[in-house]
Each structure stands twice: as C-alpha cells, then as structure tokens.
Amino acid sequence: MAGSEKTPQQSFMKSLFFGQIREDFIFPYPKVKAETAETVNMVVDTIDKFAKDNVRSAEWDEKMGMPREIVTSCAEMGLLGLAVPEDLGGLGLPQAGYARILQQVAAHDGGLAVTLGAHQSIGYKALLLFGNEEQRKRFLPRLAAGELIAAFCLTEPSSGSDAASIQTKAELSPDGKHYIVTGNKLWITNGAIAGFLTVFCKTDVIENGEKKEKVTCLAMELPSEGVQIGPNEHKLGIRASWTNAIHFDKVKVPVENVIGGVGQGFKVAMGVLNHGRMGLGAGCVGAAKNAIKASLEHATSRQQFKKKLIEFGMIKEKIARMTMHTYVAESMVYMTTNFIDRGDMDYSMESAAAKVFASEMLWEVLDENIQIWAGNGYMKEYPYERWLRDARINRIFEGTNEILRAFVALSGMQGPGQELAGLAKAIQYPLKGLGVVTDYATRKVKQSVFGESINAAHPRLKKIAGYLEEYTVELSQQTEILLKRHGKEIHLKQFAQKRIADVAIDLYAMYCTLSRVSAAITAKGEAACEMEIAIAEAFSMKAHRRIRGNFKAIDRNEDELMKLIADKTAENGGYIWDYFKE
Ligand code: MYA
Numbered sequence: 033m034a035g036s037e038k039t040p041q042q043s044f045m046k047s048l049f050f051g052q053i054r055e056d057f058i059f060p061y062p063k064v065k066a067e068t069a070e071t072v073n074m075v076v077d078t079i080d081k082f083a084k085d086n087v088r089s090a091e092w093d094e095k096m097g098m099p100r101e102i103v104t105s106c107a108e109m110g111l112l113g114l115a116v117p118e119d120l121g122g123l124g125l126p127q128a129g130y131a132r133i134l135q136q137v138a139a140h141d142g143g144l145a146v147t148l149g150a151h152q153s154i155g156y157k158a159l160l161l162f163g164n165e166e167q168r169k170r171f172l173p174r175l176a177a178g179e180l181i182a183a184f185c186l187t188e189p190s191s192g193s194d195a196a197s198i199q200t201k202a203e204l205s206p207d208g209k210h211y212i213v214t215g216n217k218l219w220i221t222n223g224a225i226a227g228f229l230t231v232f233c234k235t236d237v238i239e240n241g242e243k244k245e246k247v248t249c250l251a252m253e254l255p256s257e258g259v260q261i262g263p264n265e266h267k268l269g270i271r272a273s274w275t276n277a278i279h280f281d282k283v284k285v286p287v288e289n290v291i292g293g294v295g296q297g298f299k300v301a302m303g304v305l306n307h308g309r310m311g312l313g314a315g316c317v318g319a320a321k322n323a324i325k326a327s328l329e330h331a332t333s334r335q336q337f338k339k340k341l342i343e344f345g346m347i348k349e350k351i352a353r354m355t356m357h358t359y360v361a362e363s364m365v366y367m368t369t370n371f372i373d374r375g376d377m378d379y380s381m382e383s384a385a386a387k388v389f390a391s392e393m394l395w396e397v398l399d400e401n402i403q404i405w406a407g408n409g410y411m412k413e414y415p416y417e418r419w420l421r422d423a424r425i426n427r428i429f430e431g432t433n434e435i436l437r438a439f440v441a442l443s444g445m446q447g448p449g450q451e452l453a454g455l456a457k458a459i460q461y462p463l464k465g466l467g468v469v470t471d472y473a474t475r476k477v478k479q480s481v482f483g484e485s486i487n488a489a490h491p492r493l494k495k496i497a498g499y500l501e502e503y504t505v506e507l508s509q510q511t512e513i514l515l516k517r518h519g520k521e522i523h524l525k526q527f528a529q530k531r532i533a534d535v536a537i538d539l540y541a542m543y544c545t546l547s548r549v550s551a552a553i554t555a556k557g558e559a560a561c562e563m564e565i566a567i568a569e570a571f572s573m574k575a576h577r578r579i580r581g582n583f584k585a586i587d588r589n590e591d592e593l594m595k596l597i598a599d600k601t602a603e604n605g606g607y608i609w610d611y612f613k614e
Pocket residue numbers: 138142145146147148149150153154184186187192193194195196221298299302303305306311312313314315316319380423426428429430431432435439
C-alpha cells in the first residue's frame with residue numbers, strides 16, 4: 033500500500049488489524065548512522081574488556097549480590113547515562129544504540145544488565161521522556177554520572193499487572209507546596225542502592241467538577257525522611273541485582289517534582305514501559321547469542337557414537353532454531369527501536385510484541401543449550417543452569433507475557449471495534465453516515481478483490497510476502513468476526529485474545545525479518561545472503577503453520593473443555609486422581 037494513503041492508526045501493527053500493510057513504516061530496514069555505530073562499537077569493546085576482568089557471575093549469584101563498586105565502574109565507563117543528552121552529561125545515544133549496549137551487558141551477566149536497565153530503561157526514563165527542563169537539569173547529570181542510582185516504583189503488594197490499581201497515596205500538603213506520600217512498593221530493582229525514585233501514586237484530581245483519584249508520577253530524591261528500604265529479596269535468578277520492598281511513611285515530595293502533570297502518571301508509566309521493553313528484548317538477544325556460542329562449543333567437540341554432536345539431525349535442528357529465532361528477535365528489536373528513534377508514531381504494540389517474542393525465544397534457547405550440554409548443563413559447575421534461572425524473569429517483569437498478549441490483541445482490535453460501532457450508527461442514519469459506510473465498503477471490496485500487496489520486499493522473498501499479504505487481510509477479517517461475535521465482551525475472552533495476539537506477533541516477526549533480509553540482499557547480493565534467506569524462509573514456514581492453526585481454532589477449538597477442566601480442578605482443590613486408588 034502506498035505510504036501517502038490515509039491509515040486509521042499511526043502504528044504498523046494497528047494497521048495490520050485493518051488489513052492494511054504500511055510498507056512505508058517498515059521498508060527499508062533501518063540502518064544505524066555511522067557515528068552512532070562507531071560510538072556503540074567502542075563501548076561494546078570496552079564492556080567486553082571490563083567483563084573479562086571484573087564480572088564474577090557465579091560468585092555474585094552465590095553471594096546474592098555484586099560489589100557496589102561494579103556499578104561505580106559502569107558509571108565511569110559512561111554506562112549509566114547512555115541515552116541522556118550529551119549536554120546533560122550522557123552519551124546521547126538513540127534507543128537503538130542504547131539497546132545494543134544493554135544487549136552486550138546481558139551477554140555477560142543478567143543481573144548486571146537488570147541493574148543498569150532498571151536505572152535507565154525505566155528508573156529515570158520518565159524524567160528523560162516527560163520531565164521539564166528544570167527537572168532534567170536538576171537530576172539527569174547526576175543520574176548519568178552514577179551519583180544517583182534510579183529505581184522505578186510502580187509495583188505494589190496488591191498491584192502487579194493491574195498497574196492502575198496502585199494504592200500508594202500522595203496528598204497535597206495544606207500549604208500546597210508538597211505531596212505527602214504513604215504506601216508500599218514491592219520488588220523494586222535497585223531499591224537498596226537508589227538515590228532517585230520514580231514513584232507512581234494516586235492523587236486527588238478534579239475533573240468536570242468531580243473529585244477523582246488518578247495516578248501521578250513523582251521524582252523522589254533520597255535520603256528522605258519516612259522512606260524505609262527492605263532487605264534484599266531472595267530470588268530464583270538475577271541474584272546479583274538488588275530487589276527490595278520500599279515503604280513510604282508520610283514522605284514529603286516538593287510539588288515541582290511531579291513528572292508529566294498531575295493525574296497523568298498512568299500514561300507516563302506506560303510510555304516508560306514501552307521503551308523499557310525494548311531494552312529487555314535487546315538483553316534477551318545478547319544472552320541468546322552467548323548461549324549459541326556455548327552450545328556450539330559442546331556440539332562441535334563432544335563425540336558420541338563416534339560422531340560429533342553437531343552431526344546429528346536433532347542437534348542441528350536445535351542449533352538452527354536457536355540461530356533463527358535469535359535473528360528474528362533481533363530484527364524485531366531494531367525495527368522497533370527505530371520507530372522510537374524516528375519519534376513519529378505509536379510503537380506500544382510493537383514493543384510489547386518484541387518483548388514477548390524475545391523473552392520466549394531466550395527461554396527456549398537456554399533450555400536447548402542445557403539439553404545440548406545434557407548432564408553437564410544441569411550441574412552448578414557450569415553457568416548454564418544460572419543462565420536459565422536468570423532468564424526466567426524476562427517473561428514476568430515489565431509486563432507478564434500474558435498481560436502483553438491481552439494488550440496486543442485488545443489494542444489491535446480497538447480501532448476496528450470503533451469503526452464497526454461507527455458503522456452500526458452510520459447504517460442507522462444512512463444519509464448522514466454515507467461517508468463512513470462508503471469508506472469501509474471501498475476498503476473491503478479493494479481488499480477482497482485486489483488484496484493487499486507488498487512491493488518493497490526483495491523479489492527473492494516473494495513467497496514470504498505472499499503469506500503476509502494473505503494473512504494480514506485474514507487478520508482483519510477474523511478480528512471483525514470476533515468483534516461481531518463477542519462485542520464488548522471480547523475484553524473477557526482471553527482464549528480468543530491469545531490466538532489473535534499470537535498471530536499478530538508472528539506477523540510482526542515475519543515483517544521485520546522480511547524487511548531486514550530484503551535490505552541484506554539489496555546490499556550484498558543474493559549469493560552472500562544464503563543464510564539470511566534460509567532463516568527468513570524457514571521462520572515464515574513455521575509461522576505460517578502456527579498462524580493457520582490459530583485462525584482455524586477461532587471457530588473450532590476446545591476452549592469450553594479447557595475452561596471446564598480448569599474450573600473443576602480449582603473446585604476440587606487440585607489433581608484428584610490416584611491410579612492406585614482407582
Ligand atoms: S516494572 C513493572 C511492570 N509492570 C507492568 O508492566 C504493568 C503491566 N500492566 C500494564 O501495562 C497496564 O496496566 C495494562 C492496561 C496494559 C494491563 N502504551 O484501559 P486500559 C493506554 C500506551 O487498557 P488497564 C518491572 O517489572 C490505553 O490505550 N498507552 O488500562 C521492573 C488507554 O488509553 P486511552 C497505553 O486495563 C523490572 C489507557 O492507557 C499502554 O488499566 C525491572 C488505559 O488503558 C501502553 N503500553 O491496563 C526491569 N497501555 O484511555 C529491568 C495502556 O487513551 C529490565 N495504554 O484509550 C532491564 C532489562 C534487562 C535485560 C536482561 C536480559 C537477559
């Protein structure tokens with residue numbers, strides 16, 4: 033579809049739900065500017081050298097913490113102000129450069145990546161994105177220099193996925209000069225070392241003459257009277273990082289420290305997380321690359337039945353899948369960071385999709401790495417069980433993959449849902465609504481007769497483009513069927529949401545890969561891109577089978593049976609059978 037044509041939403045994935053392919057958003061695959069690449073590559077080398085001499089992952093895991101001086105050394109290397117503008121003391125990197133560096137840190141140590149990520153992916157990101165000039169000048173230089181370490185305080189004992197339900201309260205002081213904050217935050221990364229907290233609280237606001245409670249984001253500098261930091265939590269993985277509960281008892285925060293406006297905190301939190309999820313996705317790519325290297329080390333040296341492991345088909349299949357999924361995840365991450373760097377559109381769905389794909393990819397890669405290392409992989413003597421423990425959190429934090437799937441499905445369906453509602457109204461009042469009906473009808477006729485076409489992909493990848501053209505139109509058709517079937521109840525239909533989200537994530541993954549491999553063929557020629565082409569084709573064939581299955585299951589599925597099994601299991605208080613008592 034031509035780039036200049038009107039689209040209902042300024043987001044690539046949202047457009048897919050209308051059956052539209054905004055080629056102009058994703059082709060050509062973004063290229064990093066030479067000067068950014070130079071800086072980033074230098075920092076990457078520095079990290080590798082530093083890690084070799086200083087990162088002691090096994091020891092940190094065992095002792096449940098890294099020395100505080102490691103964070104200081106990271107600050108000295110400029111790693112705490114990666115995206116802070118240069119005039120405020122940072123490296124001024126775009127999101128893509130930031131992500132690439134976090135990717136490298138994660139390749140060395142998950143706990144260290146989380147510490148640096150919690151500081152700048154989310155800890156002071158609200159300030160960077162929504163802070164006013166005075167606030168940015170007051171805090172960012174010290175945050176970039178590591179004088180202040182930041183933490184993001186959203187989660188509470190009773191508020192995890194449901195971020196809007198936080199209870200921490202900020203009340204305006206009688207003189208109107210301060211907010212008085214009281215409440216509890218849970219599992220706050222960097223809590224124990226933080227000097228700067230981004231705290232989300234409920235505040236009273238007046239809207240249309242009515243008093244309401246809305247979320248507000250506050251910058252809190254420590255030490256502050258009334259702040260109590262709990263002990264470091266015992267965790268399954270990322271044990272090198274600090275995770276603490278934080279209690280606020282009537283803590284005074286100046287009103288000048290409101291970030292993004294009173295009552296605007298939910299949007300601030302979501303904006304921060306949309307960025308944060310890209311750092312996490314990139315971290316997963318870094319850790320996966322490292323695991324592939326480890327798997328190969330064993331697969332190419334260990335012999336069984338007089339053959340190297342890599343000569344066996346079942347091991348080849350694993351290595352191929354690990355490489356393929358890492359490449360696809362990387363393609364999604366850097367496509368999405370480019371949306372952020374362009375600054376011109378909504379990338380919330382894309383960043384959620386990349387986080388889900390990358391975190392599940394890493395889990396699978398690390399699991400297969402242990403399988404390849406087999407008995408050795410299971411032993412503490414090797415780092416692989418720790419890698420798996422470290423990676424488990426990625427499917428949970430910065431939005432569980434379940435809540436992000438629901439978000440992808442419902443955000444995608446929101447536009448078509450509004451259009452259908454508008455259509456229903458327009459049909460009721462045919463004269464007034466003629467324009468709406470004609471626009472919709474024209475698009476539908478065009479899509480069903482001519483389909484959508486992809487012109488910017490390399491001709492060598494025609495087959496993949498063909499799948500995408502077909503499935504994008506089908507996504508919009510199936511969305512419409514679901515919306516007509518369930519109406520507003522679609523919010524409650526999580527089995528359906530999961531299927532639609534999985535299709536949308538697979539489609540986005542295919543589009544990103546198609547664009548990247550097209551660019552590679554154009555730059556290097558087909559012969560030099562044999563492996564990239566194989567990855568794009570193999571992934572799209574696998575995704576094609578999943579997508580077909582998901583579409584089919586929209587009408588023919590076992591959802592009711594699964595609900596019955598779950599409900600009965602819950603009613604019975606667990607699994608009831610015992611073969612020896614039957
Ligand atoms: S931090 C804690 C992480 N917590 C979460 O991620 C919470 C997840 N929950 C949510 O995201 C929201 O509550 C959901 C919305 C999505 C469920 N962008 O009615 P609504 C808009 C833009 O749907 P709800 C941590 O883990 C929406 O359009 N806008 O709201 C630390 C609507 O707008 P409008 C968004 O049902 C980890 C409005 O908001 C978004 O309440 C440390 C209301 O929406 C969005 N995304 O729930 C990590 N979502 O009214 C360090 C919603 O205009 C990591 N909206 O229509 C470092 C990396 C390390 C790497 C290591 C690798 C090895």
